Amino acid sequence: MKEFFNALADPSRFFLIFTVAVFAMLKWREFFTAPKVALTIFFGAVVFFVWAIRDPGFKANITKPDNIPIIFMLFLVGFFSWLSLYRAVKNDRRIDRGELPEEAVENPKKVLTWPDLVYSEFLCMLIGTAVLLIWALLLKAPLEEPANPNKTPNPSKAPWYFLGLQEMLVYFDPWLAGVILPGLIVNGLMAIPYVDTNPKGNGYYTFKERPFAITSFFFGFIVLWVSMIILMTFLRGPNQAFFGPFEPWNLHKVEPTVNIQFSQIFWEQWLGTSRPTGWFLRELPGIALVVGYLAITPMLLAKTVCKKMVAQMGNPRYLTMMIMFLIMVAMPIKMVLRWTFNLQFIVNIQELFLNI
């Protein structure tokens, strides 16, 4: 049983299962948001935790003081995904029947801020205070040995909310994973209101009226951000090697790394010649691939599948949205290439520290 879960949690399988689960949840949301099904999944998760925590290694990893919030976050993200989809499904049914969404029905009646809103805010504050006090009394804030620059702990990890980015370091060079991607995430988030021109779904839960927006957000937030945090926090140990949830952290485990560059595949395997010596010619196929992916794909899509979208949004919006979207999708693509072909870099210009 434990071996089964260890094998299941291998990065490629873990990512695949997570992706499929999220898409299945969105596709068959009517089934998954039914309270009975959701409760079954919730209790399944609880039972798994109770069963798993009897494993000392798993327990040691989960109950690290700084990892506790991640467990909270997991259950909260799960709960609120359910809640938002549940309300969306309810509203979609109403809209299908030609009725107004729930919020539109109840909103014409306004309520007074005092006492109604102030009261519930006060209640939330009280509950928040109680939770914090209990949490603080039960769990001491972590404090390890005094800082020692000469002694590197293994593994050394960034704070937990950045671990998704640290996981990306396995697949991308630091300049991409650590600088460009975070910058693009922030810029992409900021661009959302300007590229999403769909006027529907403003101020109420719905899925059917904006399936693309919600699917993209679930993919970015849950699959790429939350699941990568889990992977990096709980499934990577010393030397950033992968460890199953029930696998003891062996300090000497080093994952064999076979690194193949795209230039090797192109020149040596496909053309059967040796690689050119100058970096420009050597990396030209890789550069062409990357430029083609980011420049030609949007154009091709604009002429074929996304014709309606372009007409609706206009070119600047469409391009911004498409490039952000393609970069987001590039992450899983690179991960899959890494797992299947051991491909390290598509463009590999060591001379300029420019690796993609």
Add this chain to the structure above:
Amino acid sequence: MAEENPQSPSSGGPPKPPAPTPAATPAAATPAAAAPAAATAAKPAAKKDDARIAPPQKTYVPRPGLMDQIKDSQIWRSVFRHGYPNTVRNRSLAVLSNVFLHLHPVNVRTSGLRLSFTWCMGGLTFFLFLVEVITGVLLMFYYRPTGEYAYRDIIAMAEHVPMGIMREIHRWSAHAMVITVWLHMFRVFMTGSYKPPREFNWNIGVILLVLTLLLSFTGYLLPWDQLAIWAITVGSNMARATPIAGYEGPLSSLISIDDVNLVHSGDDMRFALLGGRFVGEATLLRFYVLHCIFIPLVATILMAVHFWRIRKDGGISGPL
């Protein structure tokens, strides 16, 4: 109390003395207190009637209670310029005449009140920020951001300071705040609340998200233990790879005069962030100042804008 009157036996005695008019009671100076005062005045009058004692001819004036006296004092009325908030007018005034509450509009949409709609995550984030400010100030009393003292002060906080769980509250609130910010954005996305007219406020929110993460990140270093310096080392190693501005970043080697690279480990992006080539005392002081003064200040200003814009953009979102 007033409805007990019919039950009390009043067998055709002399005509009851007229119930004191509300205007006669001093407590009725404020309209809010008028109704209860009249009700309490009616009962003793009925009892005296029951006792068949010659009805006193003077009007009964109940003594105002302590709370009434307080509320009638000049001090109280200088603070609260409205009566007890049990009328629509006074309830509106309770919100309008209070600098903190007037962040809210007087009326809110029904869905804006529903926890299953708002999840209260924005409110909780603000609450956690306040908790961070209060506990953070308390921690600053005991903490000195130098290599010599930082770690010892952290231990002293837990062992020698009464109520030594402030660091725990501070740390767990910080983690919780990161989560509530994410969930708040999640909710705002799922209800499409970033759509016009709220595009700009969503942007302010994204900056606040970044500031929250930076606050948490800078605070992570302050305990000055192994966990702290290595997490910051790993986190800030990325800055080395900033394109052009980091010495291991792409294209930075192009910025050179002959063979001398102008971007090196002594002047690149990471050096600017850490104040040195590695996480050292200069970093500690730098992160301390950022953590305690600069980022909270910027965040506070942006929060003011964020809250103000919620109102200006039409309150908590609802169907148009």
